[in-house]
Amino acid sequence: MAVSGLRRFAQGFFRRWTAPVGLAILLLVLAMAVSAPYVFREDPFAMVTRPLQWPGENREYLLGSDMLGRDILAGIFHGARVSLAIGGTATAAALGAGVLIGALAGYYGGLPDDLLMRATEAFQTIPPFVFVIVVVVIARPSIRSIILAIALVSWPSVARLVRAEFIALRHREFVQGCRAVGMGDGRIIFRQILPNALAPIIVTASIMVATAILTESALAFLGLGDANVMSWGSMIGAGREMLRTEWYLTAIPGLAILVTVMALNLIGEGLNDALNPRLRDQ
Numbered sequence: 354m355a356v357s358g359l360r361r362f363a364q365g366f367f368r369r370w371t372a373p374v375g376l377a378i379l380l381l382v383l384a385m386a387v388s389a390p391y392v393f394r395e396d397p398f399a400m401v402t403r404p405l406q407w408p409g410e411n412r413e414y415l416l417g418s419d420m421l422g423r424d425i426l427a428g429i430f431h432g433a434r435v436s437l438a439i440g441g442t443a444t445a446a447a448l449g450a451g452v453l454i455g456a457l458a459g460y461y462g463g464l465p466d467d468l469l470m471r472a473t474e475a476f477q478t479i480p481p482f483v484f485v486i487v488v489v490v491i492a493r494p495s496i497r498s499i500i501l502a503i504a505l506v507s508w509p510s511v512a513r514l515v516r517a518e519f520i521a522l523r524h525r526e527f528v529q530g531c532r533a534v535g536m537g538d539g540r541i542i543f544r545q546i547l548p549n550a551l552a553p554i555i556v557t558a559s560i561m562v563a564t565a566i567l568t569e570s571a572l573a574f575l576g577l578g579d580a581n582v583m584s585w586g587s588m589i590g591a592g593r594e595m596l597r598t599e600w601y602l603t604a605i606p607g608l609a610i611l612v613t614v615m616a617l618n619l620i621g622e623g624l625n626d627a628l629n630p631r632l633r634d635q
Contacts, residue, residue: 365627372623378616382609386433393427397583405599419602420595425588429609432585436613439500440565444558446504451511452554456542458512459519470516473509481506485568486577494577503565514557518550552628559621563614570610585610 366372395401400422401414408417408425416425458469476484485502492498522528523546531541572578573586574593585606592602 362627366623368626369623371619372626375616375619375623378612379620382433382613382616383437385430386437389427389430389434393424393430395424395427397427397431398423405595407599408601408605416605417601419588419591420599425602425605428583428588429585429606431583432588432606432609433613435496435579435582435584436566436569436610439496439503439569440562443500443503443507443565444561446500447507447561448511448554448558450504451508452515452547454508455512455515456519456547459516460523460538460542460546462520462523466516469512473512476505476509479506482568482571485572486575489572489577494572494579496579496582499569499572499579503568507561507565511554511557511561514553515550518553519546522546522549555628556621556625559617559624563617563621566610566614566617 401424402418402422404418404420404422406414406418410417414424419425454469458466484506488502488505489498528541531545570586573584574590576590578584578587588606589603596603
């Protein structure tokens with residue numbers, strides 16, 4: 354039965370050619386992130402060659418160098434580690450908070466639902482990017498503060514999604530049967546209802562990772578990133594003053610962001626095809 358379920362998932366995911374392309378691109382970016390400390394052993398901030406060499410000008414530095422003589426290819430590899438780490442960690446934190454709050458609100462309803470949803474709406478009244486900037490500035494720019502800020506603006510949408518799924522499932526026959534045999538609320542929420550609500554959560558998570566990467570890049574571009582780590586956004590920010598003459602300084606990391614976000618969106622579409630029973634059975 355598990356094999357047949359896995360087969361149906363694979364058929365849905367590979368239904369369109371775009372999903373495997375997105376998966377291949379993401380695996381390539383992951384390989385870059387994992388191999389960065391081994392392929393480029395020197396600090397990506399190290400000045401290793403003559404400044405402002407264009408891509409292809411020096412065979413030793415394939416993507417050229419920036420205004421300080423730093424290897425752009427090394428920055429792209431190490432930047433992949435930062436972007437994926439922030440995107441994944443912030444998404445995991447937002448999912449943890451959003452799923453817990455949404456599950457409790459949707460399962461119990463009544464006063465707990467009202468209180469939790471009013472708190473959720475309070476977070477949603479603030480423009481997300483403005484909220485992120487305020488949190489990062491107050492907590493001082495660092496990887497931890499960026500992850501915290503992105504998680505704080507991301508969890509409300511997860512909470513509302515999970516709440517809607519729990520409201521739709523809490524009166525189903527299998528839930529009533531669990532209550533009839535004396536199963537506790539915790540076991541019903543996390544072992545019975547939540548597994549049946551995972552499909553939209555998984556699809557949403559892939560989009561959230563892409564959004565987190567874009568948000569971190571925007572912060573780094575504005576000078577609010579962690580100055581101790583190399584990121585794609587900080588590379589774009591460093592090269593913006595030379596955009597007219599050395600446009601490759603911003604184009605290369607910008608292309609890395611574009612391709613990674615596109616890959617995550619394509620994977621999200623594939624997961625939707627695989628996990629949505631209406632689309633899967635077409």
